[in-house]
Amino acid sequence: MIIKRYIVDNMNEAMTRIRYELGNDAVIVSQRKIRQKGIIGFIKPKKIEVTAAADDKSKKSKENSDKDKNESLQKEINELKEMMASLLGQKEQSKIKTQDRSKTKQRLLENDIPIEIIEDIYNAIKENNGNKKLSSKKIEKEIKLIIEKIIKINEKKDCRLQVFIGPTGVGKTTTIAKIASMYSLYQQKKVGLITIDTYRIGAVEQLKTYSDILGIPFKVALSIKDIPKAIDEMKECDVILIDTTGRNCKNMMQISETRKYVETINADIVHLVLSMTTKQGDIKKIIENYKTVNYNSLILTKVDETLTYGSILTSCFYGNVPISFITTGQNVPEDIEEANKDRLLKLVLGDDN
Ligand SMILES: Nc1nc2c(ncn2[C@@H]2O[C@H](COP(=O)(O)OP(=O)(O)OP(=O)(O)O)[C@@H](O)[C@H]2O)c(=O)[nH]1
Ligand SMILES: [Mg+2]
Structure with a gap:
């Protein structure tokens, strides 16, 4: 049995290649749509991956007819050689x-x-x-x-249950305070805050202070078991924002713990928060390691602290999910912007100075 995988634009192309290479008796074992690797995957339609199988025998009978084709192939190779020579010129x-x-x-x-x-x-x-x-x-x-x-922009602005994940110190808690202010002060929505970060000293107090200032409900979930109860107690809220413990991206045990929390929360939106002051290589690694947590949005912080903006493109390219917000300073609530394609494009292309 011969099994071969083909990456093609459409099933017609697949059938032609399969018949040519494996013979008429070949059967299709599976087919699925895939995005091509690299930038081309962003601009071209998805390809189809087709797996086909055939008996060795049917291949052999086909090989005889291949002999005839070899001669015409040789001719094509010669033509190609000539073309190469002219290209070198x-x-x-x-x-x-x-x-x-x-x-x-x-x-x-x-x-x-x-x-x-x-x-x-x-x-x-x-x-x-x-x-x-x-x-x-x-x-x-x-x-x-x-x-x-x-650069994709998140158009879904009004998700009820939102969770914020990411490395330590990138600005998760500060960003939650900014977003909570935005919803409650400017949009008159009922907002609730929950933290599951009982790991870092002062983390609970940090978010509680913001909830006190805004006069909005606040709950602490000490363990996974407490999460459904805390969410349930915020039934009245239009938006619930959930803070998590910052995780070292190299520690897959910690990330898998975050994944369990996120699965339990079953949020409408999972924001991966990334600081634009992080080294490019590290951003790539963080994104790769956090993929297991199934985030579906990016928040890019500390845009004010850098003079170059390649990290924005790196985040979008490797993250491949829409950006919801960028943050531009330590001031709560003002230093936050809803992601805007023109603004981000200008930053990335270096047209914004
Ligand atoms: N310059 C600048 N500083 C920011 C921004 N966002 C947050 N910060 C600062 O970054 C520091 C860390 O912010 P936190 O919100 O505590 O970060 P965190 O991700 O919650 O940190 P952990 O909970 O420890 O993982 C604080 O000093 C914030 O004021 C921003 O957009 N620009
Ligand atoms: Mg925090």
Whole structure:
């Protein structure tokens, strides 16, 4: 038995390739939609992964007919070789293109966008334009379009049960206070606060102080068992915001504990809070390790504390979920903004200074 996996655009393509390679008796074992890796996955429709199986025998009978095809293949290879030679002759021309490209690339690098993301963007542009030579203006436009697709904005503003997770000290509790103020002071909503952070000294008092100032209910859940009760006691509330303990992203035991809490809460929205002062490599790791917690929103904090904004793109690219808020200072309630695509795009492209 031969089993082969195909990544194709549609089932017609799959059937043609399967028949060609495995013969007419091949059967499809499974098929599913997948997003392509890298930037191209953001701009191209999903592909289909098809697994097919065939008997060794049917492959052998097919191999005979393949012999005929080998000759025509050899011809195609020769033609390709000739094409390569002519492309090498165009090397000088492509040098000019590289110079154009380097200016834009330099600007992205200066804004601290990781080189692997930049390369990925350029490759996606090439692939998307069938390797056509593009002017630097057109390249800039394409870059903007791709980045626009990577930055997703959360449009669901009014989720009732919201939980905030993330590494230590990124600003989870402060952000909750800002959001609670926003809902209760500006939108006249009934807001309740719950904390499950009984680990860090002073954590409970920190959130309680904000609840006292705002005059809104506050509960502490000492263990997983207490969570449903605390939520139930806030039946009257339009919005319930739940604070969690900051976790070291390298400690998978701690993250898996957070996951259990989040599963019990069964929140409408799970915000992963990330500080934009965190090193790029660490952001990538945090996002990767927190994937098990199934967050569906990002909050980017401390945007005021950095001069370069590549970390915004890194967070969107690897996180691949919409951004709900960005925070821009320590002041509660004012230093928070609902995520806005134009604003974020300007920051990422370095047009906002
Ligand atoms: N500059 C700046 N500081 C912020 C921002 N958000 C929070 N902070 C500060 O960051 C520090 C930590 O904030 P917390 O809200 O306690 O962070 P946390 O994630 O709850 O921390 P743990 O509960 O210990 O994990 C405090 O000094 C906040 O004032 C922001 O947007 N900009
Ligand atoms: Mg906290």
